Amino acid sequence: MADTQKLVSLRTCDNVLHKVPEHLTLQMRTIRNLLSCKIFSDTDTVIPLPNVSSQMLEFVIKWCEAIGPGDKALGSMQLSTLLTATLPDLEESELVYDLMKAANYLEIESLLEATTQHVADEINNCNSLESVCELFGLENDIGPDDEEGEWW
Amino acid sequence: MGTRSLSSTANCRPPGSAQNALRLQTSPHNVSEMQRDLQASPQMTSTGYTVPSLLQLNDDVLALILRQLNLYEQFELAQLHSRLESIRQTLWRTRVQNVLLWGEMFAISPPKPRHFLAFIQALVPHMEHLCLQNIDVRKLRLLSGLKLPAVHTLEWLGLPTYRGRLVDEDVRLLQRVFPSLRTLKLRSCRITGKYLGEFPLLTELSLDDCHHLDSEHFREIFRQLRLRKFDIMEDCDEVNCCDLVDVQQCLTLEHIKIADYHLCMEEGITQDLLRMPALHKLSIYSKNFVFDVLERIARHGNGNDGGKVIDGFRFSGTPHNFERLFRELGNLRHLRRLAVDGCCSLAGNDVECITDYMLLELSQKLPELCELRFSGCELESYRGLLHFVVNCRQLRLLDITRSRRIGDSFVWRCLELLVKQKWRTQPLELWIRQSDIDNNIVQNPRFIPNDKLLKIDSRSLTHNMEQLSGVLKFTFVR
Numbered sequence: 001m002a003d004t005q006k007l008v009s010l011r012t013c014d015n016v017l018h019k020v021p022e023h024l025t026l027q028m029r030t031i032r033n034l035l036s037c038k039i040f041s042d043t044d045t046v047i048p049l050p051n052v053s054s055q056m057l058e059f060v061i062k063w064c065e066a067i068g069p070g071d072k073a074l075g076s077m078q079l080s081t082l083l084t085a086t087l088p089d090l091e092e093s094e095l096v097y098d099l100m101k102a103a104n105y106l107e108i109e110s111l112l113e114a115t116t117q118h119v120a121d122e123i124n125n126c127n128s129l130e131s132v133c134e135l136f137g138l139e140n141d142i143g144p145d146d147e148e149g150e151w152w
Numbered sequence: 153m154g155t156r157s158l159s160s161t162a163n164c165r166p167p168g169s170a171q172n173a174l175r176l177q178t179s180p181h182n183v184s185e186m187q188r189d190l191q192a193s194p195q196m197t198s199t200g201y202t203v204p205s206l207l208q209l210n211d212d213v214l215a216l217i218l219r220q221l222n223l224y225e226q227f228e229l230a231q232l233h234s235r236l237e238s239i240r241q242t243l244w245r246t247r248v249q250n251v252l253l254w255g256e257m258f259a260i261s262p263p264k265p266r267h268f269l270a271f272i273q274a275l276v277p278h279m280e281h282l283c284l285q286n287i288d289v290r291k292l293r294l295l296s297g298l299k300l301p302a303v304h305t306l307e308w309l310g311l312p313t314y315r316g317r318l319v320d321e322d323v324r325l326l327q328r329v330f331p332s333l334r335t336l337k338l339r340s341c342r343i344t345g346k347y348l349g350e351f352p353l354l355t356e357l358s359l360d361d362c363h364h365l366d367s368e369h370f371r372e373i374f375r376q377l378r379l380r381k382f383d384i385m386e387d388c389d390e391v392n393c394c395d396l397v398d399v400q401q402c403l404t405l406e407h408i409k410i411a412d413y414h415l416c417m418e419e420g421i422t423q424d425l426l427r428m429p430a431l432h433k434l435s436i437y438s439k440n441f442v443f444d445v446l447e448r449i450a451r452h453g454n455g456n457d458g459g460k461v462i463d464g465f466r467f468s469g470t471p472h473n474f475e476r477l478f479r480e481l482g483n484l485r486h487l488r489r490l491a492v493d494g495c496c497s498l499a500g501n502d503v504e505c506i507t508d509y510m511l512l513e514l515s516q517k518l519p520e521l522c523e524l525r526f527s528g529c530e531l532e533s534y535r536g537l538l539h540f541v542v543n544c545r546q547l548r549l550l551d552i553t554r555s556r557r558i559g560d561s562f563v564w565r566c567l568e569l570l571v572k573q574k575w576r577t578q579p580l581e582l583w584i585r586q587s588d589i590d591n592n593i594v595q596n597p598r599f600i601p602n603d604k605l606l607k608i609d610s611r612s613l614t615h616n617m618e619q620l621s622g623v624l625k626f627t628f629v630r
Contacts, residue, residue, distance in 0.1 A: 120220030137205035
């Protein structure tokens with residue numbers, strides 16, 4: 001059977017060319033806007049993605065496949081569960097940060113919400129500010145709080 | 153080319169291409185971004201492991217992360233870095249007019265008093281509405297040295313335990329700290345009401361589960377304050393309640409929510425209430441005297457003796473006697489909007505329902521009805537509803553959400569009547585959500601040509617579906 005699926009050519013920052021089904025790229029607002037411009041409407045034109053690596057684009061496409069087309073109104077819990085189920089390799093924070101940057105650049109709201117919720121949950125799981133600093137590589141540039149008073 | 157799934161991503165890697173190309177190109181434009189990257193460079197931990205820094209994310213993404221945290225967590229996180237602090241300030245500038253603080257926010261890492269004050273002071277420039285829920289009352293007392301004139305609405309939803317309970321002296325503190333309060337809601341307090349009259353700008357007062365209220369203080373409250381709304385309906389039980397007979401002295405009141413035992417509902421009091429010049433809504437909770445209250449209000453609610461004209465009535469709950477309820481409703485001659493919620497037989501009693509005859513009589517007595525809502529009611533049959541279509545010429549909305557024993561036949565009979573009503577200028581709206589009328593009836597070829605006479609809506613929700621049972625709500629012509 002002849003394949004009628006349209007593919008969009010995306011070149012990532014590590015110079016890898018990806019041919020991605022158009023229906024998946026339409027979930028990325030940045031690409032959707034570009035495709036609506038005449039210059040990129042020809043699917044043979046390669047769209048450069050200077051801020052997205054090949055590895056991240058593959059994560060992004062897995063996400064777009066999982067979330068499906070249209071604006072599904074999923075709650076933050078559902079998004080979080082979907083993120084863990086779809087991208088189980090996201091243990092390392094470096095990967096999460098890169099994925100957030102990609103989601104931000106490509107304007108995929110659902111992925112941004114899921115990843116920011118993932119980080120917020122990790123912050124919530126810390127039981128002290130010191131452990132937040134340690135986990136998120138933060139160096140306090142404001143100065144320590146004075147010790148005083150009682151706690152309750 | 154064959155179809156492929158993600159894998160439908162075809163990697164066409166040119167030979168010799170770098171796996172990790174530099175993401176930033178050096179140009180004067182992004183020097184500041186490079187500086188930020190340097191600042192956000194990975195931190196070494198004691199074990200030598202390099203931790204990637206959260207600060208490598210741009211401000212927009214950091215703001216999104218902060219927004220997923222509660223206000224206190226946002227404040228705490230912002231204390232860790234000046235960039236986070238700047239993002240926190242930008243967020244709060246537009247997003248913290250309405251602030252809700254609850255006890256569990258502080259449960260895991262309880263703030264030191266100075267830290268809690270710093271948190272509140274950071275909120276102050278933006279906050280207009282503050283709701284404190286299940287907060288230890290000692291935290292409120294920490295604010296005694298502050299003045300927050302920008303806050304005009306305060307809700308104190310206390311814990312039912314001793315530590316959560318606000319007392320009279322705390323009300324004085326509220327008056328000092330929040331001098332511009334216009335709306336005050338107090339729940340689960342141990343107050344007498346002694347200092348409630350000292351909020352000069354207050355227009356809305358709501359008291360819920362406030363034990364120890366003293367009738368004597370209410371005389372002063374109603375004399376001193378220019379309240380527009382007063383709500384004490386869910387205050388306390390009928391044995392330990394105060395007498396609010398002086399409520400009529402507050403001539404600015406537009407909306408009153410009380411229970412019948414607050415007024416004893418004597419004839420004279422009822423008349424006085426209905427003479428209050430600004431009163432527009434009156435909600436009365438009545439457990440055992442629904443018919444007495446309805447009868448007394450209805451007697452003076454036709455504008456005959458200088459009182460108000462009732463144009464809207466809503467009742468939620470199951471009355472002891474259906475027939476009497478509908479007979480009393482027939483006395484509200486000028487009613488334009490009638491809503492009855494959850495009027496169905498009690499468990500184990502299949503006999504009682506709203507009969508066709510009750511509805512026939514009511515439709516004849518209320519010719520001015522425009523809106524009729526029977527939600528969650530059990531009817532004898534659809535025929536009772538047809539009487540309203542025949543007798544109420546101004547009827548434009550019939551809401552039968554969640555009501556039973558109506559069926560599709562009602563729609564066909566209704567259409568037959570509407571076709572003959574040449575004087576109608578607009579269609580009759582019929583809300584059928586979760587009733588026993590088939591939602592697909594609108595696609596029926598027999599219905600389609602008549603959709604200008606009858607507009608069927610299977611989506612609209614009847615509001616206030618979870619109303620307190622036993623509340624009689626009257627609205628008056630202004």
